[in-house]
Amino acid sequence: MSFEARIQELGLTIPQTPKPAANYVPAVQTGNLIFASGQTPTIEGKLVVQGKLGREVSIEQGQQGARLALLNCLAEVRSVTGSLDVITRVVKLNGYVASAEGFVAQPQVVNGASLLLEEIFGVVGKHARAALGVAELPGGAAVELELIVEVRTRIE
Amino acid sequence: MSFEARIQELGLTIPQTPKPAANYVPAVQTGNLIFASGQTPTIEGKLVVQGKLGREVSIEQGQQGARLALLNCLAEVRSVTGSLDVITRVVKLNGYVASAEGFVAQPQVVNGASLLLEEIFGVVGKHARAALGVAELPGGAAVELELIVEVRTRIE
């Protein structure tokens, strides 16, 4: 089954590519790698999971935020490739979690995105990862993700 | 027009490669990619934009800091390639902004660097990006940048 079909089967929708918050582009391809810009849990440009983990945002809300941010990252990749079916490997996911003093469960939060990658891409979705707790994120987002994927076709 | 000529036309100067603060090198080339080490707003080794955004550093000062840090990143790239004219694409810019509690305008700050990339490199400068708010940066810097660029020539 193609990844695009799998996304449909899971009842998910890859959103329109989020408009960059500033002077940059959603993603850049170099050789077989695509570097996607950082994404937060926005729906149609509106941030929906705001605040810090360990304070006003629960782990479950953070995980949901990570899922939304991941769908935005995939939209960025698709804006370059036209389809997610050209992905041959999810290489790296970096998850930045806005963390109140003493919150140290960043891996659990970022797992919201990691599990979704596995659901969609199976073995191709098995990625390297880092989870980090940061002071603040753009617009007060609870989570920000960065994604690197490997693709089949060189598009220029 | 070459990028080096464009830099001159803009009245900019790429500084001497900043001496690494510790046991590493300014940049490493692997295949067609150059990974540049993190840079802060230093001029001749002296940090000139210190403190946190949302406290003692204004957005305008942060943007100026991002411009200075970017020039230092470009110096690092040039230390490997000899010229910025071999750059075929600016791939990824990561901007880390030292952020006081509640400061969430990281994208505006990092834009100081993104706009400069566009001014110098035009379409080649259209990059993927992440903007993040961190607790502290080396020496009390207000901004730190990391840059990945794609280059024409393999130099070994």
Add this chain to the structure above:
Amino acid sequence: MSFEARIQELGLTIPQTPKPAANYVPAVQTGNLIFASGQTPTIEGKLVVQGKLGREVSIEQGQQGARLALLNCLAEVRSVTGSLDVITRVVKLNGYVASAEGFVAQPQVVNGASLLLEEIFGVVGKHARAALGVAELPGGAAVELELIVEVRTRIE
């Protein structure tokens, strides 16, 4: 001398690959690059350098933590390649230091890892680097490292 022999000569041991804290893999190879997942100072899964620099963790303890995290990163690379002797260049090290308010000596802390890379890999170990001060790290770790290396053989 091979890097594996050099590690033995230095009296170091590359640990068993640390079990990922969540749904991801230790490292991913794409082309000649290996991206290793973020690592903290764990020994057999137990975090041994906890807390923040500038508060309860000294610079010396932080450096020791960086050394341990680096050995874990190398274990991740070896889990993909079978041997560290295939490394042709250490490309990039990112060091994230859990930093209390006002702690700005992140480069000194991350040097624990940079010096070890030099000891083991010599010129091949000369890497690009970024050092950043973050709010919190998984499990309360004092340091987290990310590593990118270039390798000789494409393994699939």
